Amino acid sequence: MTTPLSAHFALEELACTQHREIDNRPPPDVVAVLRSTSARLEEVRRLLGDRVISVSSGYRCPQLNRAVGGARASAHLTGHAVDFNCYSFGDPQAVCRAIAGSDLAFDQLIEEGTWTHVSFDPRMRRQVLTRRAGGGYELGLPS
Ligand SMILES: [Zn+2]
Numbered sequence: 630m631t632t633p634l635s636a637h638f639a640l641e642e643l644a645c646t647q648h649r650e651i652d653n654r655p656p657p658d659v660v661a662v663l664r665s666t667s668a669r670l671e672e673v674r675r676l677l678g679d680r681v682i683s684v685s686s687g688y689r690c691p692q693l694n695r696a697v698g699g700a701r702a703s704a705h706l707t708g709h710a711v712d713f714n715c716y717s718f719g720d721p722q723a724v725c726r727a728i729a730g731s732d733l734a735f736d737q738l739i740e741e742g743t744w745t746h747v748s749f750d751p752r753m754r755r756q757v758l759t760r761r762a763g764g765g766y767e768l769g770l771p772s
């Protein structure tokens with residue numbers, strides 16, 4: 630049994646973790662955020678040709694965020710951020726190019742190398758970043 634948040638995304642998927650020892654069940658206020666995050670993800674899914682989106686990380690409770698080395702003010706803590714791949718569309722660079730080139734609203738879009746991070750924090754800055762091979766981030770996508 631799963632709890633649907635939108636047509637293609639379930640609560641269990643957006644609060645998934647491989648850290649079985651951590652109770653990552655989101656509180657009700659976060660569930661409400663995850664519902665709106667899912668609605669945004671549906672738009673991303675449509676943009677990518679209605680292909681399957683594989684979520685590797687969505688909501689992270691503080692303990693999980695620490696365990697995975699997440700940023701201290703990570704948008705994953707509030708349920709606004711999702712890490713994903715859309716393998717049948719292309720690699721993260723192709724996915725990021727498609728999203729950055731669309732008119733979709735987002736706060737941050739990060740090409741993380743082996744996945745895409747997108748967040749829908751209400752600031753909606755439409756900031757695009759690429760993870761540098763040597764560490765850190767640079768603005769924009771490689772040309
Ligand atoms: Zn992320």
